Structure formats: structure tokens, C-alpha cells
Amino acid sequence: MTYEQLSSIAPTVGLIFFMVFFVSVIAYTFWPRNRDKFRRAAKMPLDEE
16 A cells, blocks of 8 residues: 555544443443443542542
């Protein structure tokens, strides 16, 4: 591959990578099994120790 080919493909590959990463983070956040974990973490600053 030449530099021109790589430089034209790199933005597309980067965009696809970050889109997959973003969708996986959103899916992890809204997965029903993780709901209690995030609720406990949200209330943590309000707990008095």
C-alpha cells in the first residue's frame, strides 16, 4: 500500500473503531444487569461515613 492509500483509509478505520467503542460503552451503561451498580455509585457521594 502506498501512503496515499493509507492516508485515505485511516480516517474511515478510525471512525469505525470509535463508533464501535462508543456503542459498546453505551450498551454497557444501559445493560439491565449493571443498573444496581450504577445506582449505588451515584448515591456514594451522599452517604455519610
